[in-house]
Amino acid sequence: xxxxxxxxxxxxxxxxxxxxxxxxxxxxxxxxxxxxxxxxxxxxxxxxxxxxxxxxxxxxxxxxxxxxxxxxxxxxxxxxxxxxxxxxxxxxxxxxxxxxxxxxxxxxxxxxxxxxxxxxxxxxxxxxxxxxxxxxxxxxxxxxxxxxxxxxxxxxxxxxxxxxxxxxxxxxxxxxxxxxxxxxxxxxxxxxxxxxxxxxxxxxxxxxxxxxxxxxxxxxxxxxxxxxxxxxxxxxxxxxxxx
Ligand SMILES: NC(=O)c1ccc[n+]([C@@H]2O[C@H](COP(=O)([O-])OP(=O)(O)OC[C@H]3O[C@@H](n4cnc5c(N)ncnc54)[C@H](OP(=O)(O)O)[C@@H]3O)[C@@H](O)[C@H]2O)c1
Numbered sequence: 001x002x003x004x005x006x007x008x009x010x011x012x013x014x015x016x017x018x019x020x021x022x023x024x025x026x027x028x029x030x031x032x033x034x035x036x037x038x039x040x041x042x043x044x045x046x047x048x049x050x051x052x053x054x055x056x057x058x059x060x061x062x063x064x065x066x067x068x069x070x071x072x073x074x075x076x077x078x079x080x081x082x083x084x085x086x087x088x089x090x091x092x093x094x095x096x097x098x099x100x101x102x103x104x105x106x107x108x109x110x111x112x113x114x115x116x117x118x119x120x121x122x123x124x125x126x127x128x129x130x131x132x133x134x135x136x137x138x139x140x141x142x143x144x145x146x147x148x149x150x151x152x153x154x155x156x157x158x159x160x161x162x163x164x165x166x167x168x169x170x171x172x173x174x175x176x177x178x179x180x181x182x183x184x185x186x187x188x189x190x191x192x193x194x195x196x197x198x199x200x201x202x203x204x205x206x207x208x209x210x211x212x213x214x215x216x217x218x219x220x221x222x223x224x225x226x227x228x229x230x231x232x233x234x235x236x237x238x239x240x241x242x243x
Pocket of ligand 1 (some may be wrong): 063
C-alpha cells in the first residue's frame with residue numbers, strides 16, 4: 001500500500017518505520033524539508049519528500065501538532081479523492097493555544113476534518129510514543145494492547161485497523177467522528193494501555209464534561225518540579241485522573 005505520512009516527529013516517524021518494515025511504500029514529510037529527515041530514513045525504505053507525500057497515496061496519515069492541521073489543506077488537496085486520511089493529533093490548549101470551537105465541545109477530529117477539507121479517521125492518538133515504540137505485539141498475543149479508532153466510514157476504519165495491527169495493537173471501534181471525544185485526552189481510553197475488553201468499558205465510561213479538566217490536571221502533574229516522565233508513570237497517572 002502507498003502511505004504518505006505528514007509530520008515526522010515522535011509518532012509520524014515511528015509509524016513510518018513500522019509500516020515500512022511491514023512492506024508498505026512510505027513517503028514521509030515534515031515542515032523543514034527532506035534533507036532534515038536524512039537520519040530518520042537512513043537504512044529504511046522510507047522516502048523523505050517535500051510536499052508530495054499525499055499525491056498518489058492510498059492512505060495519508062496526519063501527525064502534526066493539532067493547531068497545525070489547517071496548514072495541511074493544501075497538501076491534501078493533491079491527494080487522490082479515494083485516499084483514506086487518518087488523524088493522530090490531540091488538542092492541548094497550552095501547546096496549541098485555545099481553539100474556541102474545540103473549547104465549546106466540538107470533537108477535535110471533527111474540527112481537524114473541517115480544517116483539512118476531508119473526512120478523517122481518528123487513530124493512533126490514544127497511545128504514548130513509548131507505548132508505540134515498545135509495547136506492540138503480534139496479532140493474537142495474550143494481553144495485546146488495544147487502541148480506539150473513530151470515523152464515519154466503516155470500510156476506511158477496517159483498513160486502518162489492519163494497519164494498526166501491523167504496528168502492534170488491536171483496535172476497538174469507538175463509533176463515528178462525532179463520538180470521537182471518547183478517545184480524547186483526559187478520558188479513560190486515552191493512553192491507558194488497555195486490552196480490547198478493558199478499552200470497550202473505558203470508552204463507555206468516558207465523561208465528556210470532565211475530560212478537559214482531567215487533561216489539564218494530568219499535564220500539570222507531569223510538569224511539577226522534579227517530576228520524571230516514564231511510560232509506567234504516565235499510564236498510571238492517566239488511569240487515576242480519568243477513572
Ligand atoms: N507524543 C505522543 O506521545 C503522542 C501520542 C499520540 C498522539 N500524539 C499527537 O500526534 C501529533 C504528533 O505528535 P508528535 O509527538 O509526533 O509531534 P512532534 O514530535 O512535535 O512532531 C510534529 C511533526 O509535525 C511536523 N509539522 C508541523 N507542521 C507541519 C506542516 N505544516 N507540514 C508538515 N509537517 C509539519 C513537524 O515538522 P518540523 O519538525 O519540520 O517542524 C514534526 O515533524 C500531535 O498532535 C500529538 O498530540 C502524540
